[in-house]
Amino acid sequence: xxxDKKVEQITDMxxxxxxxxxDVCRKAQLIDYSAIKGVFIYxxxxxxxxxxxxxILDKEFKKNGVENVYMPMLIPESLLQKEKDxxxxxxxxxxxxxxxxxxxxxxxxxxxxxxxxxxxxxFANVLQSHxxxxxxxxxxxxxxxWEKTSRPFLxxxxxxxxxxxxxHATAQEAQEFTETMLxxxxxxxxxxxxxxxxxxxxxxxxxxxxxxxxxxIECMMHDTKALQAGTSHYFGDGFAKAFNIEFTDKNNQKTxxxxxxxxxxxxxxxxxxxxHGDNNGLVLPPLVAPIQVVVLPVAQxxxxxxxxxxxLRDRLTASGLxxxxxxxxxSMGWKCAEYEMKGxxxxxxxxxxxxxxxxxxxxxxxxxxxxxxxxxxxxTAVAEQxxxxxxQMFDKAKKNLDDHIYEAHSLExxxxxxxxxxxxxxxxxxxxxxxxxxxxxxxxxxxxCIPFAQEHLDDVCPVCGKPxxxxxxxxxxx
Amino acid sequence: xxxDKKVEQITDMxxxxxxxxxDVCRKAQLIDYSAIKGVFIYxxxxxxxxxxxxxILDKEFKKNGVENVYMPMLIPESLLQKEKDxxxxxxxxxxxxxxxxxxxxxxxxxxxxxxxxxxxxxFANVLQSHxxxxxxxxxxxxxxxWEKTSRPFLxxxxxxxxxxxxxHATAQEAQEFTETMLxxxxxxxxxxxxxxxxxxxxxxxxxxxxxxxxxxIECMMHDTKALQAGTSHYFGDGFAKAFNIEFTDKNNQKTxxxxxxxxxxxxxxxxxxxxHGDNNGLVLPPLVAPIQVVVLPVAQxxxxxxxxxxxLRDRLTASGLxxxxxxxxxSMGWKCAEYEMKGxxxxxxxxxxxxxxxxxxxxxxxxxxxxxxxxxxxxTAVAEQxxxxxxQMFDKAKKNLDDHIYEAHSLExxxxxxxxxxxxxxxxxxxxxxxxxxxxxxxxxxxxCIPFAQEHLDDVCPVCGKPxxxxxxxxxxx
Numbered sequence: 030x031x032x033d034k035k036v037e038q039i040t041d042m043x044x045x046x047x048x049x050x051x052d053v054c055r056k057a058q059l060i061d062y063s064a065i066k067g068v069f070i071y072x073x074x075x076x077x078x079x080x081x082x083x084x085i086l087d088k089e090f091k092k093n094g095v096e097n098v099y100m101p102m103l104i105p106e107s108l109l110q111k112e113k114d115x116x117x118x119x120x121x122x123x124x125x126x127x128x129x130x131x132x133x134x135x136x137x138x139x140x141x142x143x144x145x146x147x148x149x150x151x152f153a154n155v156l157q158s159h160x161x162x163x164x165x166x167x168x169x170x171x172x173x174x175w176e177k178t179s180r181p182f183l184x185x186x187x188x189x190x191x192x193x194x195x196x197h198a199t200a201q202e203a204q205e206f207t208e209t210m211l212x213x214x215x216x217x218x219x220x221x222x223x224x225x226x227x228x229x230x231x232x233x234x235x236x237x238x239x240x241x242x243x244x245x246i247e248c249m250m251h252d253t254k255a256l257q258a259g260t261s262h263y264f265g266d267g268f269a270k271a272f273n274i275e276f277t278d279k280n281n282q283k284t285x286x287x288x289x290x291x292x293x294x295x296x297x298x299x300x301x302x303x304x305h306g307d308n309n310g311l312v313l314p315p316l317v318a319p320i321q322v323v324v325l326p327v328a329q330x331x332x333x334x335x336x337x338x339x340x341l342r343d344r345l346t347a348s349g350l351x352x353x354x355x356x357x358x359x360s361m362g363w364k365c366a367e368y369e370m371k372g373x374x375x376x377x378x379x380x381x382x383x384x385x386x387x388x389x390x391x392x393x394x395x396x397x398x399x400x401x402x403x404x405x406x407x408x409t410a411v412a413e414q415x416x417x418x419x420x421q422m423f424d425k426a427k428k429n430l431d432d433h434i435y436e437a438h439s440l441e442x443x444x445x446x447x448x449x450x451x452x453x454x455x456x457x458x459x460x461x462x463x464x465x466x467x468x469x470x471x472x473x474x475x476x477x478c479i480p481f482a483q484e485h486l487d488d489v490c491p492v493c494g495k496p497x498x499x500x501x502x503x504x505x506x507x
Numbered sequence: 508x509x510x511d512k513k514v515e516q517i518t519d520m521x522x523x524x525x526x527x528x529x530d531v532c533r534k535a536q537l538i539d540y541s542a543i544k545g546v547f548i549y550x551x552x553x554x555x556x557x558x559x560x561x562x563i564l565d566k567e568f569k570k571n572g573v574e575n576v577y578m579p580m581l582i583p584e585s586l587l588q589k590e591k592d593x594x595x596x597x598x599x600x601x602x603x604x605x606x607x608x609x610x611x612x613x614x615x616x617x618x619x620x621x622x623x624x625x626x627x628x629x630f631a632n633v634l635q636s637h638x639x640x641x642x643x644x645x646x647x648x649x650x651x652x653w654e655k656t657s658r659p660f661l662x663x664x665x666x667x668x669x670x671x672x673x674x675h676a677t678a679q680e681a682q683e684f685t686e687t688m689l690x691x692x693x694x695x696x697x698x699x700x701x702x703x704x705x706x707x708x709x710x711x712x713x714x715x716x717x718x719x720x721x722x723x724i725e726c727m728m729h730d731t732k733a734l735q736a737g738t739s740h741y742f743g744d745g746f747a748k749a750f751n752i753e754f755t756d757k758n759n760q761k762t763x764x765x766x767x768x769x770x771x772x773x774x775x776x777x778x779x780x781x782x783h784g785d786n787n788g789l790v791l792p793p794l795v796a797p798i799q800v801v802v803l804p805v806a807q808x809x810x811x812x813x814x815x816x817x818x819l820r821d822r823l824t825a826s827g828l829x830x831x832x833x834x835x836x837x838s839m840g841w842k843c844a845e846y847e848m849k850g851x852x853x854x855x856x857x858x859x860x861x862x863x864x865x866x867x868x869x870x871x872x873x874x875x876x877x878x879x880x881x882x883x884x885x886x887t888a889v890a891e892q893x894x895x896x897x898x899q900m901f902d903k904a905k906k907n908l909d910d911h912i913y914e915a916h917s918l919e920x921x922x923x924x925x926x927x928x929x930x931x932x933x934x935x936x937x938x939x940x941x942x943x944x945x946x947x948x949x950x951x952x953x954x955x956c957i958p959f960a961q962e963h964l965d966d967v968c969p970v971c972g973k974p975x976x977x978x979x980x981x982x983x984x985x
Contacts, residue, residue, distance in 0.1 A: 061629060063579045064586055065616065070629055073574035073644070080575060096551035097558060101541045101665055102580070102618075102649060103602075108542055124581075125606040126618065129653035129664075130599050138543065140580075140604065140618070151539060151548055166551065170649075171580060175607035186607075187579055 039370070041308050046252045053302055054181040057311050057371050067179035067186035071295070074371065077319035078298055079189060083169060085221055085316065086191065086293070089213050093206075095165040095193060100147040102170070103138040108146050112271045115145060118238025122174045124186075140173040145239065145264075145290055148194040149272035152286070158277050159198050162286060163206070167193040182299030183256075183507050190294035196274065196286040200265065203287035204242075207263040210291040211244040214259035222297065223314045223422035224248050224304050225430050226258065227453070227502060229478030234462050237290075241265040247477045247502070249430045250303035253451035255477045255504040258300050261291035299507070304426050311372025312394055314422060315415040322411060323368045324354040327361060327380025337384050341377060341407060348408045369394060374418045375411060395421040434502070439491045443503065444472035453477060453504045457497030459490035467492050474503035517848070519786050524730045531780055532659040535789050535849050545657035545664035549773070552849065555797035556776055557667060561647060563699055563794065564669065564771070567691050573643040573671060578625040580648070581616040586624050590749045593623060596716025600652045602664075618651040623717065623742075623768055626672035627750035630764070636755050637676050640764060641684070645671040660777030661734075661985050668772035674752065674764040678743065681765035682720075685741040688769040689722040692737035700775065701792045701900035702726050702782050703908050704736065705931075705980060707956030712940050715768075719743040725955045725980065727908045728781035731929035733955045733982040736778050739769035777985070782904050789850025790872055792900060793893040800889060801846045802832040805839060805858025815862050819855060819885060826886045847872060852896045853889060855880075873899040912980070917969045921981065922950035931955060931982045935975030937968035945970050952981040 039052035054060045059075030071079065087097070103126060110116045123139035141147065152164065169191045179185060193210060197203040211228060218224040226246040236243035240262040248258045268274075269285035278284050305312040315321050322345050326338035338354050345352040355364050368376060372394060379389040389407070391400045391414050402410040433452025437443035443454045454474060458464060465476055479499045490497050517530035532538045537553030549557065565575070581604060588594045601617035619625065630642065647669045657663060671688060675681040689706060696702040704724040714721035718740040726736045746752075747763035756762050783790040793799050800823050804816035816832050823830040833842050846854060850872060857867040867885070869878045869892050880888040911930025915921035921932045932952060936942060943954055957977045968975050 061632060063625070064583050064628060065579060065581055068579045068581065070579065070625075071577035072633075073576055076576050077574070079577075096555070098551055098554050099549035099557075099649070099667060101543060101546045101548065102651075103543055103546065103665070105542050122608050124604050124608075124616075126602050127605045128603040128615075130601065137606075138602075147541070147548075150542060154539060155550075171577070173580075187581070189577060 039308070039310060042251065042306070049306075049308075050303060051181065053306055053310055053370075059298070060181045065186070067176065067184075069181055069185050069187075071189065074319055075298065078301070078313070078317050079295055081317040081319070082221075082297065083191070086213075086217060087169075089217065090167050090193065093165070093209060093213065094163070095167045095195075097168060098166045099168055099170070100141075100144050100151065102141050104141055104144075104146055106137050106139060108150060109139055111146060111149075112239050112268055115239035115268075119143065119174075122176055124173045124175050141170075142172055142174045143290075143292075144168070144172075144192055145194065145268060146272075148290075149268050149274060149288075152196050152269075153272050153274045156196065156274055156276050156286065159279055162276060163195055163197045163202065165193070165195040165206075167191055180299075182295055182302070185295075188294050188296070190292050192292045193290060195289045196269070197289070198276070198278070198286060200287045203289050204263050207242070207244060207261045207289045207291070210289070211246065211259070211261040214261070214291070214293055215246045218246060218248065218258055218297075219423070221314060221316045222301055222304075223419055223426060224258070224300060225423065225427045227430075227478060227480055229480035229502070231260070231478060232462070232465055232476045232501070234465055235476055237262045239264065239268065241267065245478050247504075248300050248304060249426075249433060249452065250300070250507070251306065251429060252303065253429070253433045255453065255506040256296070256300045256303070257477075257506060258297055259291070259293040262289060264288040264290070305422050306372070309366070310370030312422065313372035313374060315374040315419050318372065318374050319351060320353045320368070320371065320373045321350045321415065322352045322375045322377055323373045324352065324377045324379070325361065325364050325368075326354070326356055327378055327383070329356055331381045333384065334379070334381055338379050341379060341389060341404075344407055345377075345411060348412075350411070375414050377411070393418050393421070395425075436486055437491060438487055440467065440471055443468065443474070443491065447472055447474055447503075447505070451505070453502040455484070455486065455500055455502050456491045457485075457487045457489065458499050458501040459493055459495040460498040461490075461493065461495075464490055464492035468503055472503070473505060475506055477502045477504045477506065517786070517788060520729065520784070527784075527786075528777075528781060529659065531784055531788055531848075537776070538659045543664070545654065545662075547659055547663050547665075549667065552797055553776065556779070556791070556795050557773055559795040559797070560699075560775065561669070564691075564695060565647075567695065568645050568669075568671065571643070571687060571691065572641070573645045573673075575646060576644045577646055577648070578619075578622050578629065580619050582619055582622075582624055584615050584617060586628060587617055589624060589627075590717050590746055593717035593746075597621065597652075600654055602651050602653050619648075620650055620652045621768075621770075622646070622650075622670055623672065623746060624750075626768075627746050627752060627766075630674050630747075631750050631752045634674065634752055634754050634764065637757055640754060641673055641675045641680065643671070643673040643684075645669055658777075660773055660780070663773075666772050666774070668770050670770045671768060673767045674747070675767070676754070676756065676764060678765045681767050682741050685720070685722060685739045685767045685769070688767070689724065689737070689739040692739070692769070692771055693724045696724060696726065696736055696775075697901070699792060699794045700779055701897055701904060702736070702778060703901065703905045705908075705956060705958055707958035707980070709738070709956060710940070710943055710954045710979070712943055713954055715740045717742065717746065719745065723956050725982075726778050726782060727904075727911060727930065728778070728985070729784065729907060730781070731907070731911045733931065733984040734774070734778045734781070735955075735984060736775055737769070737771040740767060742766040742768070781985075783900050784850070787844070788848030790900065791850035791852060793852040793897050796850065796852050797829060798831045798846070798849070798851045799828045799893065800830045800853045800855055801851045802830065802855045802857070803839065803842050803846075804832070804834055805856055805861070807834055809859045811862065812857070812859055816857050819857060819867060819882075822885055823855075823889060826890075828889070853892050855889070871896050871899070873903075914964055915969060916965055918946065918949050921946065921952070921969060925950055925952055925981070925983070929983070931980040933962070933964065933978055933980050934969045935963075935965045935967065936977050936979040937971055937973040938976040939968075939971065939973075942968055942970035946981055950981070951983060953984055955980045955982045955984065
């Protein structure tokens with residue numbers, strides 16, 4: 030007997046986007062709260078998305094010659110203090126270990142907020158000759174930042190990420206690698222997560238503590254706010270000099286290498302939710318969805334239905350898909366709502382009448398379009414529908430982005446456009462931090478990036494009227 | 508021109524086994540020291556072994572219905588204190604966080620030494636009905652234990668591991684699952700790591716803090732000392748009751764579930780080194796070796812050699828193997844010594860004369876046996892040689908184990924046998940902790956386990972003369 034389990038409602042996104050987001054995180058069982066404020070538990074369904082992302086990204090890193098390592102989670106305070114800008118940026122939000130067992134430590138240790146200092150110390154220990162270069166390391170781990178406010182996936186005191194750290198013999202090679210990794214992130218977002226990105230450079234004000242240049246991919250969420258989805262930093266030889274990292278070059282001279290670091294985090298899951306989700310819940314990109322296809326037997330008590338459904342599941346699993354059949358005694362209505370909530374990209378329905386005709390029905394999560402499929406063509410048809418889902422997701426997000434970029438030529442115009450429409454406001458900029466601060470103060474927007482794809486909108490800065498140097502995208506960010 | 512780089516020597520294992528071990532860890536670039544005593548850096552070659560192990564184990568876990576999650580690294584002191592035996596065991600070796608940013612915390616937090624308490628709290632939050640059971644969770648993470656002494660891989664203050672935590676509706680199901688996971692570990696050690704294991708139960712003295720029963724796999728190292736390589740714990744409903752974990756059973760009654768946990772760590776890498784290594788360095792089991800085959804071109808300046816070697820590498824890579832070609836300008840002697848040190852299971856040599864004959868030479872790391880191979884049979888021949896290497900490694904370790912198990916019928920005999928031969932001393936045991944302590948005091952041995960495969964050696968306990976209950980393996984352990 031079908032049990033009529035009630036479908037839990039989530040807040041409509043148009044009513045309260047923030048509440049909708051929290052509802053989705055909780056009801057799709059992505060995350061749970063822990064005993065400590067701002068620290069979250071990654072539940073199986075949430076963690077599985079991250080696992081799939083790790084798997085794909087890790088392969089891309091390795092294609093680029095990157096090797097994985099694991100550095101300690103603790104940083105002695107004296108080590109953190111070696112690079113001035115870096116410690117100023119991070120020390121105020123470190124969690125500090127003061128006791129080991131029953132003993133007070135001679136020096137306190139920070140739980141890593143990021144590991145530049147640890148990698149630098151290690152590079153100084155192991156680097157000898159130009160033959161050892163480049164060294165391209167990465168680690169998958171969690172980091173701690175003791176921030177005041179928190180939000181699932183977007184701002185955790187402890188979050189999962191990867192941090193790559195590389196050293197190179199020349200500045201040019203390091204600069205190129207910084208951009209290479211930014212494009213790895215950008216391509217991953219666009220091709221895997223179906224999230225269009227804007228690639229560009231951060232202003233000096235927004236760059237990473239201690240970096241010479243920070244590059245970023247910015248994504249626009251459904252509510253037209255911006256999400257910084259990944260960054261890649263070029264350090265020059267500043268850290269190397271602060272940490273005495275040296276190698277013997279081809280002319281037998283001691284010299285400092287040039288350094289990069291780059292990272293993405295589980296914040297990307299927040300990005301997926303807010304880019305693709307709708308009032309029925311999650312919509313997951315097929316390539317990272319924990320369940321890519323769910324098979325739902327219709328009238329499953331009828332003879333032969335369950336066996337046929339199981340066979341479909343087995344065939345799809347054998348074709349390399351993450352596939353699940355739900356033959357629980359919940360009602361069909363509940364099941365449909367449940368897997369829509371969980372964002373499963375494609376549903377396969379098969380009932381006695383479909384099976385009689387040698388057919389089943391494929392239903393896309395994106396638009397609920399039903400496609401009748403001959404059983405013998407199942408694998409091809411499912412693969413094709415998943416491609417369509419992926420494309421639909423990208424197109425919808427791309428349209429949202431394209432529809433919400435506005436050009437402004439004065440501070441007032443920028444403010445008004447942001448108030449009326451949200452999104453990115455693009456303007457020229459003279460390069461002065463004073464004008465950047467003014468934009469924040471007056472129009473409530475931070476500079477999101479100086480896009481690689483520059484346009485000449487005007488000759489002067491809309492804030493101060495001095496000659497313009499660059500075009501900037503401004504926005505309100507998560 | 509071949510550069511005559513000097514091959515660094517390692518201490519002979521017969522001279523100083525501990526020094527040999529440290530030399531291997533350092534010179535094979537598995538590990539590096541960090542700024543904090545007892546905390547180590549996992550370098551790319553060491554971490555890659557762990558990655559391969561994780562990959563294989565994770566699949567096995569998932570076959571057993573286990574899902575991955577990620578729990579916070581911090582445990583509030585009050586949470587850690589909820590289960591009495593558990594906190595007594597772990598609190599003395601916790602690292603404590605007392606400050607977040609500039610603020611003193613109201614309650615101090617331990618960095619997880621293990622996460623039973625966190626999983627219990629989460630289970631209490633999410634478990635509702637018997638339909639939710641079993642919940643089988645696992646996480647891959649690092650844990651901290653602030654111990655006084657340390658040694659690469661064997662005892663780190665911070666080490667990488669996995670910890671599985673499950674809850675079940677019945678005691679029987681939980682008990683069975685505890686043993687299932689022990690056998691997953693045992694089979695992994697034997698079939699993947701080529702390390703024969705002794706499977707059994709720990710005595711009450713040696714069991715995990717808070718567990719009702721602890722099962723273990725014990726491995727014998729080359730020096731005949733024992734290494735506890737993995738454990739699986741059955742908790743009954745003790746933790747569940749301490750943490751108020753409840754579910755509604757089929758009769759609509761609130762009841763506590765039964766719990767298990769199980770873990771292996773990077774200590775297994777220490778086990779691999781000490782089981783299989785020799786005076787030339789590491790010997791790595793093919794299934795987890797970061798480089799399974801190294802292709803070394805002989806007289807590589809001769810026309811055609813490098814291209815031919817690259818083709819062999821490409822073919823082996825295409826066949827699914829982790830394969831590397833070394834065409835650096837180091838001498839052939841240096842390269843052979845280097846990849847022996849790194850424990851690469853198989854070396855492929857190809858020079859002009861081999862190639863003329865349409866052949867190459869395969870050299871096994873285990874016994875340096877050379878096998879001539881027709882180029883067209885490369886993939887099959889390499890696969891076959893890797894199987895032989897795996898078998899040779901297991902057989903050698905199994906012989907070492909079998910040759911060093913001695914039967915004793917008195918305390919004095921046990922002591923003498925251990926002094927003369929090391930290894931495991933097997934005796935009967937009455938079950939009293941007093942006799943176990945006496946064995947430690949007099950013969951310097953701890954109980955390694957009560958093997959599943961029991962033998963009746965005698966009617967009485969060799970220590971007290973009272974009726975014997977079980978046969979125990981005793982040994983000196985890492």
